[in-house]
Amino acid sequence: MTVQRLAAAAALALTLSLAATAPAAAERAAEVRELARQAHRDPAALERLREVETVDGRPADFERALDGAEGEELSRRLDVIESSAGNVDQVTPPLTGDGAQRQARRIQESDRYRPDDPPRPLAGLLRRIGELLEPITNPFGNVLGAIFDNPWGVAGVALLIVVVVGIITSRLIRRGARATAFRLDGTGGTGLAVDPRTADPAALEREADAAERAGDFDRAIRLRFLAGVLRLDRAGVIRYRASVTTGELVRTIRSSAFRPLARIFDEVAYGGRQPGQAELERAKADWPRVLEEARR
Numbered sequence: 001m002t003v004q005r006l007a008a009a010a011a012l013a014l015t016l017s018l019a020a021t022a023p024a025a026a027e028r029a030a031e032v033r034e035l036a037r038q039a040h041r042d043p044a045a046l047e048r049l050r051e052v053e054t055v056d057g058r059p060a061d062f063e064r065a066l067d068g069a070e071g072e073e074l075s076r077r078l079d080v081i082e083s084s085a086g087n088v089d090q091v092t093p094p095l096t097g098d099g100a101q102r103q104a105r106r107i108q109e110s111d112r113y114r115p116d117d118p119p120r121p122l123a124g125l126l127r128r129i130g131e132l133l134e135p136i137t138n139p140f141g142n143v144l145g146a147i148f149d150n151p152w153g154v155a156g157v158a159l160l161i162v163v164v165v166g167i168i169t170s171r172l173i174r175r176g177a178r179a180t181a182f183r184l185d186g187t188g189g190t191g192l193a194v195d196p197r198t199a200d201p202a203a204l205e206r207e208a209d210a211a212e213r214a215g216d217f218d219r220a221i222r223l224r225f226l227a228g229v230l231r232l233d234r235a236g237v238i239r240y241r242a243s244v245t246t247g248e249l250v251r252t253i254r255s256s257a258f259r260p261l262a263r264i265f266d267e268v269a270y271g272g273r274q275p276g277q278a279e280l281e282r283a284k285a286d287w288p289r290v291l292e293e294a295r296r
Contacts, residue, residue, distance in 0.1 A: 029056050036082035040075060049081070201227040201234070217275045218268055221283060225265045228287040237294040255293035257286045 032055050038045035050063045062081070069077050147153035208223035229249070233240040238252055246262045261283060267273040 032060075032062075033082045036078045039078050046078075049078075199226070199230055201230045204230070212280055217277070217280055220280055221265060221268045221275045224280075224283045224287065225261065225269075228261070228290060231287075231291055232294060235291065235295060237291075253290065253294050254296070255290045257289045257293065261286055261290065 032049070032052060035045050035049040035052070039049050046066075050066060052060055052062050054060055065081070066074065066077055147157060204223050204227035208220045208227065211217075211219040211223060229238070229240065232238045232253065238244075238249065246266055250259055250262050264275060264279050264283070268275050
């Protein structure tokens with residue numbers, strides 16, 4: 001080997017050593033030309049060339065320039081890079097079709113577009129809690145999955161929700177009604193102008209009978225309830241006052257028959273429900289029983 005060849009080999013070794021150790025973001029044109037020459041037969045040199053980002057301080061994108069090139073086309077582009085001292089503009093094809101999509105994908109997958117994961121100091125604890133609860137929650141999840149996978153199961157759940165909402169609404173209405181003052185002077189829910197100091201329970205019951213014969217069941221229920229409350233007041237079972245509520249009467253009067261009568265009255269006087277013949281008959285039959293039980 002001649003001295004000149006030894007010198008050339010040493011220069012080439014030095015160049016490749018510099019290319020292997022220099023950062024990808026700062027290559028010299030001579031190094032790029034050498035990499036392009038070696039890339040024809042050396043995959044490592046080709047990969048190194050693809051990583052180059054700047055040449056003599058100028059931006060370069062050899063990854064894009066060599067993207068999709070194989071065989072003769074790859075050799076042609078490497079020759080252009082070698083002969084142009086690393087001028088990437090002379091070898092970069094226009095971005096169209098698949099090439100543009102690959103370039104966009106590379107940009108999106110770069111670190112610049114990947115947000116840093118936020119700190120999650122409780123992630124381990126929460127994961128452990130989830131693992132401990134799995135034996136308890138899994139059976140419920142399986143049952144719910146089986147129900148909601150079946151159309152009949154969904155319909156059953158919907159019907160159950162409607163029933164529960166109806167029950168809760170009904171109880172709230174009744175509670176609100178019982179919290180309303182029951183007034184015999186006509187200013188409350190009875191809608192009847194009656195003076196408790198002068199009203200005669202027997203006369204009120206006769207009026208209730210007349211209202212029932214006339215088909216005014218609503219008035220009949222109200223009048224009979226007023227008569228019963230006044231009889232309890234006269235018997236000393238309760239002490240009537242203008243602010244008394246049906247809820248207080250239920251708690252005060254010791255009679256199992258009074259609660260259903262109070263419920264019917266609340267629904268008619270405050271809920272606007274029209275009573276039926278059966279409820280009228282029940283009121284006439286149960287009020288004597290209420291008076292008898294309350295006096296004990």
